[in-house]
Structures are given as structure tokens and as C-alpha cells.
Amino acid sequence: MTAETENEIEKLRELITRARVVLWDFDGPICSLFSGHSADRVATELVEWLESRGLHGLVTEDERESLDPHVVLRAVDRRHPGSDLVAELEERLTQEELRAAASAMPTAYADPLIRTWTAVGSRLAIATNNSPRVVRKYLTSRGLVSCFTPHIYGRTQDLHHLKPDPHCLNRALNAMGAAPSAALMIGDTPSDFLAARSAGVPFLGYARNKRKEKLLREAGATSVVNSLAPVRSVILGQA
Numbered sequence: 514m515t516a517e518t519e520n521e522i523e524k525l526r527e528l529i530t531r532a533r534v535v536l537w538d539f540d541g542p543i544c545s546l547f548s549g550h551s552a553d554r555v556a557t558e559l560v561e562w563l564e565s566r567g568l569h570g571l572v573t574e575d576e577r578e579s580l581d582p583h584v585v586l587r588a589v590d591r592r593h594p595g596s597d598l599v600a601e602l603e604e605r606l607t608q609e610e611l612r613a614a615a616s617a618m619p620t621a622y623a624d625p626l627i628r629t630w631t632a633v634g635s636r637l638a639i640a641t642n643n644s645p646r647v648v649r650k651y652l653t654s655r656g657l658v659s660c661f662t663p664h665i666y667g668r669t670q671d672l673h674h675l676k677p678d679p680h681c682l683n684r685a686l687n688a689m690g691a692a693p694s695a696a697l698m699i700g701d702t703p704s705d706f707l708a709a710r711s712a713g714v715p716f717l718g719y720a721r722n723k724r725k726e727k728l729l730r731e732a733g734a735t736s737v738v739n740s741l742a743p744v745r746s747v748i749l750g751q752a
């Protein structure tokens with residue numbers, strides 16, 4: 514084992530040992546939600562739906578080209594906050610996510626890690642920008658929902674509360690009576706890191722490739738793993 518690896522493991526051990534409560538982002542660390550159902554296509558369809566209603570001016574060229582459903586949703590919310598249009602668009606995205614959940618690809622080692630962490634007495638929550646209905650459907654299909662219930666905090670129609678806003682993390686901490694410093698957030702995007710930083714919660718990045726790792730590190734994340742396997746090993750080692 515190199516000194517660098519040893520140092521990484523030590524950092525990981527420190528993060529994990531301190532965490533009484535673990536807040537998970539959903540899409541990325543737990544599963545790849547849109548693996549069989551393209552998020553690009555969902556974003557394009559949301560834009561086409563707006564266009565079919567004569568509302569193409571609500572989304573800029575850049576937002577359209579982001580191919581990210583959340584960017585489209587947020588853009589419309591900024592221009593028509595709290596409107597029926599936003600509510601309808603949000604519901605359309607939820608329906609697409611529910612369809613995607615049926616073909617989501619579990620992240621390697623996520624299921625056993627969730628079970629192990631629960632077994633050693635840590636409390637788990639979900640803090641996601643996806644619909645909580647989708648999270649419940651997926652976790653139920655994997656037999657994991659009881660590891661999180663009732664602490665599943667996701668997108669509401671208050672879209673300005675989406676991460677990087679720390680709202681869903683704060684909801685989880687308040688409901689669980691946990692101090693931010695006694696928690697750990699696991700996420701795969703800069704917005705997860707920024708939300709954790711705003712909430713004062715230590716952060717562990719999960720990056721399935723070098724591109725995602727670079728984005729997390731550039732945002733300021735200092736602990737990033739490319740697999741959840743070492744996280745589970747650390748927990749088993751200390752159990």
C-alpha cells in the first residue's frame with residue numbers, strides 16, 4: 514500500500530468514524546437512474562412540451578443545450594415561480610423519473626454498503642433533487658427502503674430549494690436531531706458538495722470516472738472515492 518493510499522484510507526476512516534448520520538444523494542451514489550432511459554431525451558421532451566404550448570421563449574439556447582431536466586425545470590421556475598406551469602412540468606419530470614426507476618442500474622457496492630451501515634447502527638437519509646416518490650419506488654424494489662424510512666427528502670415544488678441549496682440536508686438533520694458535524698453527505702456532483710458545505714456537513718464525493726472526480730475536486734471536495742467498496746471495508750474493519 515502506498516503512503517498516498519494509506520493517507521486516503523486514513524481520511525476516509527476519519528470521515529466515516531465521525532458520522533452518526535449519513536445523508537445520501539440518490540442518482541449516482543445509489544443508482545444510475547437514467548441508465549436505461551436517457552436524461553437527455555427527458556430534457557428534450559420537456560422543452561418540446563413547452564414549445565408545443567407556445568412557450569419556447571422560457572428556456573434559453575444554453576439551457577436547452579444543457580440536456581439536463583433540472584436545468585430546464587429551474588429555468589422555467591425562475592421566470593414563472595410557483596406557477597401551475599412549473600407544477601405541471603415538475604410532475605412530468607416525476608413521471609419520467611418513475612419510468613426510469615424501473616430500469617435504473619444499481620451502483621456497485623451501494624446495496625451492501627447501505628445494509629452494512631444500517632447494521633452497525635448508523636442512521637441513513639436521502640437528500641436528493643429527484644422526486645421522493647421515485648426514490649421510494651427504487652429502494653422498495655431493492656428491499657432497502659426500511660434502511661431510510663422515513664428520512665427521504667427530495668424535490669418539492671419549491672424548486673429554488675434544489676441543491677446546491679442545503680434545504681433537503683437541513684430537513685434531514687432537523688428531523689433526525691443530528692448536528693451537521695455528526696453527519697456525512699455522500700454525493701457525486703458539485704451541487705452536492707456545495708449544499709453540504711452550506712449546511713456544515715462533511716462531504717465524501719463518489720465519482721464513477723475521472724471526469725466526475727475532476728468536477729468534484731474543482732468545486733473544492735477533498736475526499737473522493739471511485740468505488741464504494743473501500744467505504745464498506747472501513748466500516749467492516751471498525752465494526
Ligand SMILES: [Mg+2]
Nearest residue numbers: 538540541701
Ligand atoms: Mg447525483
